[in-house]
Amino acid sequence: MSHPLKLTLTRCYRFSASHRLHSPRFTEEQNRDLYGKCSNPYGHGHNYTVEVTVGGPIDPETGMIANLGELDPFVEREVIEPFDQKYLNEEIPEFQDVVPTTENLCREIYRRLKSFPAARLERVRVEETSNNSFEYGG
């Protein structure tokens, strides 16, 4: 007996960027208490890993949910090129007024990738370090 199956394809990408966790809504002391070392005014950086998951039917002509030849340049253009080797707080307009926690980063990456035309975006998972990861599926 065959059951209906749900299929997804996941691809990992990497970029490196710096950020500072600091909110103007809090005092300096509150920022230090809340964000600890992450509030260092000079910023600090991470090697981020981004897992992009797309879903949809397998095209019987190609055997693929999405052609990585289309997904890779899309992610490169929308996320990697604008974020890699950047200071997120100052160089990404969306983080001018939003603290670039990896929660917010994950949601911003999802927003940027949502319009991928060839398959449905299922979720985005961002690893800030190998110990911390964040996932958003809309």
Place this chain on the structure above:
Amino acid sequence: MIRVTRKIEFSAAHFYHNPNFSAEENRRIFGKCNNPHGHGHNYTVEVTIAGEPDPATGMVLNLKELKEILEREICDRMDHRHLNYEVPELAGQIPTCENLSATIWRLIEPKITQGRLDRVRVYESPDIFAECTLVPSGSANTERR
């Protein structure tokens, strides 16, 4: 409910080619993967079984038995083989990791007698994997064409 995952690895060759496409279309759509001489990967397959632990054994299923099923159904068929030519279950399909994950699901699913098959993940490389799960009940959305 508990989910138990067992990993198994195999190495195989494949290439992507659709005889309905012209040579130029095949190269454009499949890129380097269209090389007719084939190329290979070290595949990692993660198989997840869901169920309640048996009160007597404390296990959802015996992992030794699961390992034997995976060796028989996956490795004996696919390890050190050419997926385009030597795996009858993939005949007529382009051996992408999407198709591999669905094929492996269909091979394993009938062999699982304790717990139920919950997920099959096929990693073509550490950075690319396809995942097969059941369509949630109540959803008419099937990914099969």
